[in-house]
Amino acid sequence: MSVHKTMTAKSIDFMSNPVVLSASHVSKSFKLPTEQATGLKQACINWVKGIKGYKQQQVLKDISFEVHQGEFFGIVGRNGGGKSTLLKLISQIYYPDSGHINVSGKLVPFIELGVGFNPELTGRENVYLNGALLGFTHEEVDAMYDDIVEFAELGEFMDQKLKNYSSGMQVRLAFSVAIKAQGDILVLDEVLAVGDEAFQRKCDDFFTEIRKDPTKTVILVTHDMNSVKKYCTRAMMIKDGEVVAIGDTETVTSRYTLANLEAEKKEQENNRAQLEAKRQYPNGLNERCPVLRTFPLKESIYKSSDTFQFGVEYQFDEPGDFYLAIAMHDIRRGGITYDTGAKTIKMEQHGRHTVYFELPLNLFNNGEFRLFTSLRVPTPVDPNNTDMVAVAVDDNACTFVIRDDRNRDYALLSDRAMTIKQIDKPAE
Amino acid sequence: MQELVTKFKARYDYAWVVLQGLVKTDFRLRYQGSFLGVAWSVLKPLMTFCVMYVVFGKFLRMSDGTPTYPVVLLLGISSWQFVTDSTNVGLRSVVDRGDLLRKIHFPNYIVVVSATVGAMISFAINLGVVLIFALFARVQFTWRVLLLPLNIIELYLVTLGITLIMATMYVYFRDIAHIWDVLQQLVFYGMPIIYPLSYVTNRGGLYATLARLELLNPFAQAIQDIRHNFIAPETQPTIWNQYHNPAVKVIPFALAVAFLWLGVYLFRRNSRKFAEVM
Numbered sequence: 001m002s003v004h005k006t007m008t009a010k011s012i013d014f015m016s017n018p019v020v021l022s023a024s025h026v027s028k029s030f031k032l033p034t035e036q037a038t039g040l041k042q043a044c045i046n047w048v049k050g051i052k053g054y055k056q057q058q059v060l061k062d063i064s065f066e067v068h069q070g071e072f073f074g075i076v077g078r079n080g081g082g083k084s085t086l087l088k089l090i091s092q093i094y095y096p097d098s099g100h101i102n103v104s105g106k107l108v109p110f111i112e113l114g115v116g117f118n119p120e121l122t123g124r125e126n127v128y129l130n131g132a133l134l135g136f137t138h139e140e141v142d143a144m145y146d147d148i149v150e151f152a153e154l155g156e157f158m159d160q161k162l163k164n165y166s167s168g169m170q171v172r173l174a175f176s177v178a179i180k181a182q183g184d185i186l187v188l189d190e191v192l193a194v195g196d197e198a199f200q201r202k203c204d205d206f207f208t209e210i211r212k213d214p215t216k217t218v219i220l221v222t223h224d225m226n227s228v229k230k231y232c233t234r235a236m237m238i239k240d241g242e243v244v245a246i247g248d249t250e251t252v253t254s255r256y257t258l259a260n261l262e263a264e265k266k267e268q269e270n271n272r273a274q275l276e277a278k279r280q281y282p283n284g285l286n287e288r289c290p291v292l293r294t295f296p297l298k299e300s301i302y303k304s305s306d307t308f309q310f311g312v313e314y315q316f317d318e319p320g321d322f323y324l325a326i327a328m329h330d331i332r333r334g335g336i337t338y339d340t341g342a343k344t345i346k347m348e349q350h351g352r353h354t355v356y357f358e359l360p361l362n363l364f365n366n367g368e369f370r371l372f373t374s375l376r377v378p379t380p381v382d383p384n385n386t387d388m389v390a391v392a393v394d395d396n397a398c399t400f401v402i403r404d405d406r407n408r409d410y411a412l413l414s415d416r417a418m419t420i421k422q423i424d425k426p427a428e
Numbered sequence: 429m430q431e432l433v434t435k436f437k438a439r440y441d442y443a444w445v446v447l448q449g450l451v452k453t454d455f456r457l458r459y460q461g462s463f464l465g466v467a468w469s470v471l472k473p474l475m476t477f478c479v480m481y482v483v484f485g486k487f488l489r490m491s492d493g494t495p496t497y498p499v500v501l502l503l504g505i506s507s508w509q510f511v512t513d514s515t516n517v518g519l520r521s522v523v524d525r526g527d528l529l530r531k532i533h534f535p536n537y538i539v540v541v542s543a544t545v546g547a548m549i550s551f552a553i554n555l556g557v558v559l560i561f562a563l564f565a566r567v568q569f570t571w572r573v574l575l576l577p578l579n580i581i582e583l584y585l586v587t588l589g590i591t592l593i594m595a596t597m598y599v600y601f602r603d604i605a606h607i608w609d610v611l612q613q614l615v616f617y618g619m620p621i622i623y624p625l626s627y628v629t630n631r632g633g634l635y636a637t638l639a640r641l642e643l644l645n646p647f648a649q650a651i652q653d654i655r656h657n658f659i660a661p662e663t664q665p666t667i668w669n670q671y672h673n674p675a676v677k678v679i680p681f682a683l684a685v686a687f688l689w690l691g692v693y694l695f696r697r698n699s700r701k702f703a704e705v706m
Contacts, residue, residue, distance in 0.1 A: 030704060043601065088703070092533035095700045111531040118453060120460050125453075132449030133532055135442045 014233060017069040018104075020185055020217050021090065026099035028060040028085055059085045060241045062099070067185075070214040072207075074228040074235035074249065075221045076256050078263065082241040083221050087111060087189055090219065105184030105217075108134055112189070113174035119163035123154060123173060126162050130177050144180050151202065152176035172199060179206055185217045186210075207231045225253045282396060289390035291315035291352060294326070294373045294398040304404040304414065307358045312373050315352040316389070322347050323376045323386060326357070331368040331399070333412055342376050342386040363417040365407045370399045443535045450542040455549060473554045477502050477561065484622065492624035494663045499558065499565045500655050504621040506554035507651045511587050512612055514547035518591035519598050519605060526706040536699040540595045544588050551580075562659060572657040579657060583650040586684040592691030596698050599705055619648040625665045643667045646687070649680035 031054035060082045067073045077083045088094045089101055091109035116133045117126050127148060131141035149155050152172045162170060178188070210216050211231055222228060228235055228249055235252035237245040237259070245255040285292055297309045316322055324345045328338040347355070372393060376386035407414055459468045484490045485498035494500075521543040522529065522536060529536055562569075597604040619642055620628070628639035642648050649667045656664040667677050 041603075093530065093703045109532060115531045116528055118457065120457055121453065125456070129449050129453055132445050133528065133534060135445065135534070137441070137445050138448075 014068040014071045017071075017214070019066045020069045020104050021067040021102070021107075021219070022065075023086075023090070023101045024064050024099055026060060026063040026086075026089060026096045026101060027058070028082075028089060028094065028096050029056050029058040031055070032057050058241060060089070060096075063238075063241075063243055064099075065236055065243060065246055067217060067219065069217055072211050072218045072220065072231050072233045074232035074252070075219065075238065076223070076225070076228060076235060076252065077238035078260065081238045083238055084111075084189065086238065087187060087219075087221050091187055103185065106135070106182075107185040107187060108178075108181045108183030109187040110178045110189060111187075113171060113178060117162060117170065117174065120161060122161055123158040123165070127158075127173070127177055130174070131181070134177075134181055134183075136181065140182070144182055148173075148176045148180045151180055151206075153199075168196065175203070179203070179210075184215065185219065187219045187221075189221045204230075225256060228253055282394065284391040284393045284396065286390060288318060289314065289316050289375050292373060292375050292390045292392040293396045294371050294392050296398050296400055297356075301401045301403045302361055304361050304364065304402060304407060304416070307360055308400050309356065309358040310371065310398055310400075311354050311356045312392075313352070313354040314347070314375055316347075316375060317350055318377070319350070321378055322389070324355070325374045325376055325386075327372045327374075328359075329370045329372060330412060331370055333367065337364075337369065337412060343378075343384075361402055363413055364402055365411055365414045366402055366404065366409050367412065368399065368401050370397050372397050443538055446534050446538050447542055447545070450538065451545050451549070454542065454546050458546075469550065469553050470557065473506065473550075473557045474560075477506075477557060480505060481561075490623060492626050492663060494660060496562075496565055496567050496660050496663075497624070499562045499567060500659050500664065501622065502561055503555075503558050503655050503659060504651055506551065506558060507583065507654055508616060508619075508621050508647075509554070510547050510551035510583070511590075511647060513550060514544040514587050515591050515594055515608065515612065517547065518543035519594040519608060522595045522599055522702055523706060529703050530706065536702055537592070537695060540591055540695070541588070544584065544591055547587075548584060558658075567659050569658075570661050572661050575657045576654065579650055579653040582681075582684060583647070583654065585688050586646045586650065589684070589687035589689070589691035592695040593687070596691075596694045599698070599702055615645070615647060618642060619645060619651065620665075621651065625652075629665075640670055643670055644676070644679050644683075646680040646684040650684075 063086065075083055075086065085094065087109075088111065089096055090103070091107065091111060092101075092103075093109070093111070116129055118129065121129065124145075127145060128138065128141050131144075132138075136144075149158055152169075152175075154169060154173055157165065157169065162173075165173070179186070207218075207227075208231070210218060211233070218231075220227070220232065232249045234247065235249045236243055237252050237256050239259060244259075245252045281287065281290060291313055292315075293313045295311050295313070297311060302308055312324060312326075314324070323343050324340075324347060325342045326340045326345070327336050329335075330337045347353075372391060373396075374391040375389045377389055379385040379387050459465050462468055464471065480502060481498050484501055490501065491497045518540045521539040525539040528534070528539070594604060594608055620639075625639050625642065628642070629636050643652065643666065652664055652666045653668075656666045656668075667680060671677055
């Protein structure tokens with residue numbers, strides 16, 4: 001399904017050139033082994049049990065496209081979309097299950113930089129070996145050797161062993177071989193992001209230049225939309241093994257960006273849904289105890305002579321004893337002022353109910369307090385202890401304030417609660 | 429015709445360039461980092477031969493009664509060493525070079541061929557060392573030495589065939605490496621290499637028949653021919669002087685061709701999938 005969209009003026013020029021690479025109805029699937037089957041034993045077991053031992057996965061479906069001489073053709077797509085497989089098919093590393101790929105001219109693939117580089121060989125020897133692997137004779141490598149060395153800026157290091165190179169130097173050398181190799185079709189996979197800034201600029205110049213050369217064709221696989229826009233004359237987008245867009249770079253890159261946004265959005269939605277599923281219950285509560293709330297009966301500021309009355313609403317349906325434990329927290333001074341203890345307040349009714357409590361305020365000075373209520377059940381193995389089922393925090397906790405002219409602010413306990421008396425010298 | 433030549437050249441030029449590259453690299457790396465470097469490739473067989481000469485020739489007194497037997501022994505062992513070198517390295521070559529095969533398109537058979545060529549280079553050096561021993565032992569060379577290249581080519585081709593079979597199987601079943609380890613012991617002791625064939629023949633009866641059968645193995649036939657033509661035309665038993673029926677004489681050659689054909693066939697049929705399977 002080749003979708004030829006409107007071409008920009010630039011790309012029309014190439015359409016009259018001869019086709020140097022054509023793929024027609026190319027499909028490819030892989031057998032993914034479900035169990036490690038590289039042993040005779042496993043193979044026998046699988047054979048006896050009638051297990052196939054692999055899963056068929058369709059990676060490319062009916063891909064058709066043509067690349068004309070002189071084009072700078074971009075292939076884009078998200079991870080796992082089949083780009084790399086297509087690239088390997090173009091480079092004849094894989095063979096299609098059905099369909100044909102025709103290449104005319106010398107195709108130089110760079111699936112990875114520095115294929116066959118050996119750390120024990122010198123830079124020079126590696127260039128010749130790499131060249132040989134790419135199909136260049138000794139004489140051909142001779143002819144491009146100086147260019148390669150100059151481009152890599154490694155003149156003085158060429159007789160050093162590769163293992164003494166820094167990783168940046170190795171990459172530079174590999175990349176220089178890649179782009180100085182005098183092929184007709186250059187196939188590049190994600191190699192633009194190598195080297196320091198100065199080297200990047202050189203690469204940039206090189207791509208700009210090769211773009212102008214009408215005899216050289218470049219096929220570039222990348223995630224980087226900027227480089228597609230900058231260098232490519234035409235592009236193609238692959239999604240789930242199919243060509244979803246082919247044509248001028250603007251159309252394809254915006255399609256790609258759109259697809260990425262969609263995917264991102266979907267992912268976010270997924271995340272949110274997951275979070276919501278988890279967050280059905282407020283903080284501290286759960287499906288065993290979906291409701292636990294402490295609330296004041298009247299919202300106001302209390303005097304020390306008042307009694308603070310509050311309610312606790314709960315829902316608990318599991319059979320057996322359960323208790324409420326209430327802790328009083330001093331917000332300003334910190335620390336727990338009072339705690340009922342885990343097994344003091346035993347509840348009588350299961351289901352959803354509200355119970356009421358009061359507490360005297362006479363002992364306290366001015367302050368802001370918060371009540372946390374927890375719902376507890378006896379620990380099965382140790383009846384003297386309890387396990388917390390839920391706790392009412394955040395909005396489910398209740399706060400009250402004591403303000404009284406008679407009170408002081410600094411200490412927690414008022415002088416009504418206690419005084420310190422001076423005494424005579426203690427008796428022996 | 430002209431077109432055919434160009435086509436042939438275009439097809440095998442690349443393979444040739446890659447083969448050169450790989451063989452050169454392998455050879456260069458073999459004695460990498462050692463003091464004596466390439467000299468080891470001669471020194472090692474020389475020293476090994478001295479050890480074997482003393483052990484088999486002097487201590488064990490393996491002999492068929494001829495004064496040249498120690499040299500014959502060395503020749504046999506180095507010929508067989510070529511076979512084991514080549515199969516053991518070649519068997520793993522496709523998998524070992526997996527990173528190449530997965531990233532670059534090139535005729536895969538090159539990696540197997542380069543392994544066998546590497547072994548062949550060692551064999552050539554070993555032959556040179558054997559020649560030195562032969563000169564010391566005052567071997568009388570005859571015109572039959574001229575036949576030697578043919579025997580060596582035969583040994584090479586049958587080894588290549590076996591190596592191709594093993595390398596193909598190794599991609600799918602790693603067990604083959606261990607199976608071959610055992611199998612090659614069996615083949616080794618089933619050939620008159622460290623023992624003279626006469627040891628078996630002289631026991632008579634069933635053993636004599638077995639001894640004659642041993643020569644039908646293409647490896648045994650080739651190695652015996654090499655010994656016969658190189659060192660001892662008078663005393664070495666070969667398929668030519670042990671059998672009279674011409675139909676039987678063809679058997680080892682037919683087997684050699686069959687192995688080579690099977691190797692090439694299997695390898696070609698599966699090599700397209702190597703990059704995916706590994």
